[in-house]
Amino acid sequence: MSLLVVMGSGETAPTMVKVHREVIAQSAAAAGGGPAVMLDTPFGFQMNADDLVTRTQAYFADSVGTPVEVARWRRGDQPTVDAERALTLLHRASWAFAGPGSPTYTLRQWVGTPVPEALLDVAARGGTLVFGSAAACTLGTHTIPVYEIYKVGEEPRWAQGLDLMGRLTGIECVVVPHYDNAEGGGHDTRFCYLGEQRLVALEADLPDEVGVLGVDEHTALVVDLVARTARVAGNGLVTVRRRGASRTFPAGTVLTLDELGALLRGEAVGAPGGDVPVPDAAADPAAAAEPAGAVADTGGEAVATSLADATARARERFDVALAASDVDGCVTAILDLESAMVAWSTDTLQSDQADSARRTLRALVVRLGELAHVGARDPRAVVAPFVELLLEVRGRARAAKDFGTSDLVRDRLTAAGVEVRDTPDGATWHLQEG
Template sequence: MAGRLILMGSGETSTHLVAAHRLGIEAAEADHVLVLDTPYGFQENAPLISRKLAAFFRTSLSIEADTASYRSAEDGAVACEAMLAAVRGARYVFSGPGSPTYALGVWKETPLAPALRGILSSGATVTMASAASLTAGAMTLPVYEIYKVGAGLGWFEGMDLTSHLGLEAVFIPHWNNTEGQGFDTSRCYMGRRRFDLLKSMLPAGMGIIGVDEHTAAVIDFGAGQLQVIGAGEVTLCGESTSALADGEAIGLEAASKLLGTYSPPPAFQPPEPVTDLPQGLANRSASEIASALLELESHAAQGSERARESLRSVILEIAQLAASGLVQPVEWVGDYVDLLVEIRSDLRAGKRWEEADRIRAGTLRDTPSGAHWTLDSTPSSEPRR
């Protein structure tokens, strides 16, 4: 069954939206939260933001949060693949504050959008707040460029996480913003006048979902409905306009028709089973890994996108295995050290103390239960005498 996309207008760590997070976590049966730090990756305090988010999830929702860090392309291909592998294995992904266009600039060079679409299709929850929520739709509002820098009105291409599930739309947070006080900053700081111009620039039939601050739109594709949680409203703008308050819901077919974007969602196709590679990695078996890789390469050569994704993830896992080795060093040298232990025992029996002590120095540790040995400060798995 398909999962859910939760869009938060702001206040992702406020008490108003704890219930929305909890709903998404429980529905996806997630045992941890995965945080994407790219939107705020350009900020000097990015690690602090990640720690604060982890503290929020731990304190308010009793769940641990890990950060799949990929702050910029300068982090390199290995960091990128580690982030993608974490996303593909996650049940609850969160991304929030920062710059939407910065995030898009980094993400567009990666297959993150297909990875997020994939987990949405398989029942996971993807939650995007404020800046990140702007990237989730078919088009993205370059809010800072227009509001702060003075760029001309226009749109960037978004990640479009929902069209494949039957909902093609633009998502706008901060819909009811009032920070301008003396001037209109609603519609994510654009104001009604400028936003009407922006709306006219969208492709024909492209609807808009506006999410008020401290409010969440829970778009559940499996249940076929959009539900509102929080302090404000969610506004659907298309051929007509409709606003929903906390606790209210609308069927996705009705919502899509109102937005002017309805098309029946395609039947869900579960990811194809590719290989028994996880078992080979768990067993640390070179032959099983090689066999699974050959099968995976065959699928990739036939054009399987899923196989290509898996192959890239596997390269990362094999690199990690290479650092530690498929076989623990203790297993390689154990027999040789055991032989030294026997020789030392013979030397001690013959009262050749100096030679026996030379073997002990740097190799053995005498204990009441006998001589033990260590390798690189790591005790052998079994007491070796």
């Protein structure tokens, strides 16, 4: 079996653990049972590259259950002996992974080197290639220079892609991960941070036979190169887009590669999916920025699609529990948030979300402490036995016409914050505010 797995994001997030496990299980006996290998090129320029390697290895070892070796290729001009070590590891690999970082940096370090051919060889030997985020951008005929356009402000343009997708499947396309990104809030950051206006301009520069293959965040397209099928997995959608017209495919959809290729070329086929209009970000930025949201797992519980999402849910559950003086509910929300922080700690795309989650966790602990000061139990239930006993004493005093004792009991209760009211049906009481 040979697989090409394209992930829109979340390749080191809890949301994609199930997909990774399924893919690795499918390819476990492939390519002679060689090692699982990751390439560190996409983020090789970052100062925290070593930390990202450690976190990625921890994710696959601890969450996915697969140890991963590192084919170190941070620069194309590294010493020959280091390059040969990396290539030798790739030539033994049954599963190879590359993920977040910069697409154009990755291309600069791979083009003109043996790396692309070594990756193709993994698939040729029956192995699996898993490309996510930045690495996924490089798979097509053209690549989005994400950093240069979104961060630096360069004019929209294409970079030449590796076209590994074309060489493996015969399908010419542009791969766009982060397709449903909503980080921009009020402004449009869909389509790998391009937004609608820029994508429209770039589409006009594509050759007629090349379409756009969009993969939502926390979503994967699993391509079986032998069976020539493509299956959508994960939380979101895969989109085939041509010159502004889109067709979407939810998780569970299976297309043949012939169907997928025809759609990307603009040929009508009877494949599943739906034609959808593309929202106008200028007319309705909120609609354009709407995230794909969570999906229900087998237990019916919504699955958080980011640490920020998990934090917001924990805070909401805590607020509800606190309002009901539900101590166990408050503690559960705090413990769930701590578990989410651990689960997402290996994700390489979290930015400041970990710091925000930590601040929220500390705030929830403080608020739980404040609840301990005032007490979680209903104060009426706490004092009721004592108040009822005193009212019984007062009632007997009134029956004996001992009004001095009756008034004394009432006055002392009032001073203690318990208001007593005499009614035709007997005395009633309630706790005064403050």
